[in-house]
Amino acid sequence: MRSLAAGPLNDVVVIDLTTMLAGPFATMVLGDLGADVIKVEPPHGDFIREQGPFAPDDELRAFGGYFQSVNRNKRSVVLDLTTEEGRASLLDLVAHADVVVENFRHGVMDRLGLSYERLQEKNPHLVYAAIRGFGDERTGSSPMRDWPAYDITVQAVSGLMEITGEPDRPPIKTGPGLGDTVPALFAVIGLLSAVHRARRDGVGGFVDVSMYDAMLAMCERAVYQHSYTGEVPTRQGNSHPLLCPFDVVPAADGWVSIAAPGNKHWQQLCAAIGRPELATDERTRDNVSRLANRDFTMSAVTAWTTTRTKDQIVETLGGKVPVAPVNTVEDIYADPHVRARNMLVEVDHPGVSHPLTIANSPIKFADAPPTHVRRAPLLGEHTDEVLAQFDNTTAAFQLEETR
Template sequence: MRLPAGGPLNDVVVIDLTTILAGPFATMVLADLGADVIKIEPPRGDFIRDQGPFAPDDELRAFGGYFQSVNRNKRSVVLDLTTETGRASLLELVANADVVVENFRHGVMDRLGLSYERLREQNPHLVYAAIRGFGDERTGSSPMQDWPAYDITVQALSGLMEITGEPDRSPIKTGPGFGDTVPALFAVIGLLSAVHRARRDGVGGFVDVSMYDAMLAMCERTVYQHSYNGDVPTRQGNSHPLLCPFDAVPAADGWVSIAAPGDNHWRQLCAAIGRPELATDERTRDNVSRLANRDFTMSAVTAWTTTRTKVEIVETLGGKVPVAPVNTVEDIFADPHVHGRNMLVDVDHPGVSHPLTIANTPIKFADSPPTHIRRAPLLGEHTDEVLAQFDITTAAIQLEETK
């Protein structure tokens, strides 16, 4: 089952050696853009195949929602890289590829005899991308380079957890796995830049993204706050250290976010809540003043929001002041924006009699039809097909070993 031609990357072949979230998320983005992503899995499969969640009527349990969500549009090939035959097959695949992506711990590929330098011998134009907790010594050393890392590890190290949560409460990680998905997006940017250079200059390259580095880059304001005035930012709930009002505030039936730090938005907010005098009050006439008098400013806003429902607040402020209800996922499934933008997509799921829903790609092109989403692959579903397609000389042995 070769994916149909389409997407700006439909002439790019990606060998995907990734597992869990950071790497698969990066290669998913490439697959959504049309790349032929060949997911290489060990005989036991990617760890997250077994992690669920599973639909109640799924008796097959070939994979759960986690795997489906980040491995769509890919082909699965089983290769045992601990064997000589598996490594030989991979090298032949690499000779036909544009990109290799891996997120093993530092040194794993080298110990397998599949280092970047070895793969580059096989394909001088190859772009090799690595996503690890603490980077690769080829681009910069770290005393933690051999340490394992998860999302929560780098959220803690980067300071993201220190600035997330309520004052005088425990640090909180973000709900989604930003410690994985943000490095994945940086890796996609880097490897696409390297592919462009490889096609222009005939030179491949090694793209290295450290999860810790990526999260520190996302927490950029803490760095300049400390450098410019010695601040050590910490948790302050949903408010902003430099902007006001910029917060989640209570409604009669839940919460809404309101952001009106600019003077124009502030004037419109003051008029809407029946307090036009606040637009010229010396305590609240500009952002600096409002920031210095945050409690007074926010009490005026919340006195109005707490007596109105989320719907009433949004109907009054929508289109005038940046406002939004704090949605549950049930709210999201009912949101006309989400449906109008085709951000929920139904996919087939082996072992389930009806389609299931996952989040669609946010990348859209005005001159192209919507991305066609294919379900995630069964383990080794495309081994025969891919090895035959690329005329792998070790295919006969490899196919026998994987049966």
Template sequence: MNARTGPLSDVRILDLTQALAGPFCTMLLADLGADVIKVEPPGGDMSRTMGPHPNDRAGTDYGGYFASVNRNKRSVVLDIKTDGGREAIFKLAATADAVVENAKTGVMDRAGIGYDRLRKIKPSLVYAAIRGFGDPRTGRSPYADWPAYDIVAQSMGGLVSITGPAGSDGFRAGPGVGDIYPGTLAALGVVSAIHAARRTGHGQFLDVAMYDAILTLCENIVYTYSRAGVVRGPQGNGTPVLCPFDVFRSRDGAVAIAAPGENHWAILCNAIGRPELIADDRCRNNPKRVANAEFVREAVSAWTTAHTTQEIVAAIGGRVPVGPVNTAKDIFADPHPRARGMLIEVDQPGDNPPLTIAGCPIKFTETPSGIYARAPLLGEHTEQILAEAGITDASKEKS
């Protein structure tokens, strides 16, 4: 592992998470320099089995899913169902600034390693939980004991109901937003709570409900219903308050164009050979264009469908907000992700080529974030981590 240079290089996180929401949270903290100790059961994180897998499966016990969200971490195997495993957790918690877990409500408490037990060991400890519907400590939900996945959070939080073609029942967003966004908010919560703990000497419990996070992401449906009684439905690729603000077909693909402001609209009208639309009463300002959105879309589409995506971007790029609808292949060919350190090649164990994963989008000039190490093999750092915590061979045997 290379030196951790990020702004959290003085922070240690005890990571008891699995799957995506929790590991994404701790991945962000690790990218920012935190020493993240990933505690795994003897069978490993459930996501280790998920592909795509490398050719040398014997040399690498995880696939792309695990590799992406568990980089920069160290793995220790502990069986928390045993006395020795729990004792090891206690000793590791005493060295940590925060513990993060994403089990169902009550699971860690019943295992004897929940917040109430760990804060007795270290009063300044921050304890973060990511759950489908939150933890009763911060607000009792009628669904508190329900399991949840990304698609459930996206649906209940409102995202599905406003995503997809107009007139549809809604669509799940492509990425696992129901996991990733709660994980992102939890990372912010952890950093904030550690800041407070270092100032006051007192830790605290914090949680992010997946439902709550998606509801926050869809904040516009809340005030729109409250103020106007309007229930927003799927809007396709457009928006009911800005026009043009859409994805348009090109001759060979698709392109996003957003020109709701008068300056951008005028430039676009000239570029598409329709300068008369600038003064057209149906288009002379954004409210008028919203009211006549179909007319506006047809006018822009007539131009975009006659040109390739590259021609469209060349014509208005840098003058009007525009961007191609990129596939992963397009992103790999685009110079921006490479220039910004967003496509990082990471060496893999065994006889496998490097794997490219998404980099950290939070950039610093003085304390750079980064990918310091590949994801760990199961238990790769067990001996090292237990030794750092002063755990003897005898105590390991109990686990």
């Protein structure tokens, strides 16, 4: 059996043509799993390189925290795909690759003469993955096919924002860019499935993930609620339309989440808050009853939580009832779970005298040590190295032109 020491995908070569967040997040996951991710950038680099945030003592400003976080474990090659030389160099790389990932708007690669069909001619085993706002005509042409899209765009159109926020208040997008990262994860699942098929059957394929589709799939509850009941779900804060208690409640010094919709957890919660009679009260004895009497149920819970600190609540309920404090990032840096799981990792940053911290991969393997996280690459840092490795003799740009 092949060793996992360098990651289970250590024999997979990925040509990364992505920018911004959705595509780079997908290829970052592949790089975290050991794939050789070759990030192909235009002469001016990925737009995100310039966006920060930058460390106060970073005078080089080759890239900021945003780029560092989602472009770790990659090598950077500069090619100008608007030139014949650049396209020829890309085709040479594709001939040796397992996967190509891009998140351009629909038709961009086709206009460059680098369509899926052209790349497949060069490498019949190639898996080509596209992440676009509204998908590709190869799998179903949307009337919005040519529209640009960002995280906030697809959070809005998919219905996620309609069910996020407080009643009678404007819709709210989620804090992190789920409109990008969720489609990225779906793309990783799809392309790894296609790689498996390519190695089994010798047939590559085109994997298409629409950001809109991915977010709609994530909002599955709203779909079946409407089908089964005819209702149009909307914002209801942190509570759940089908479960109770399942909410964020006030503590004396902040907020905690408590979820006890199952009868066993509800009974344990009732005992802990000194209200054992609620476990058999007809208004609260089961989840259906608690939903019908949500205000009464939650008032009993909050009467107890508001007189105690977050730490006191967690100490009482932890390990018995699903409970968690609403953490700030400072809390997360101090959390023993985060340390035990190695979820914060330090990386070098060019131009900065000390390591900086990014979130680590959550994917762990019991039979392999954690892989070393390599910092994000400088623009064109690996151009000569990669082109030589893949026996390419024509570089679109000399290395000094990329620095």
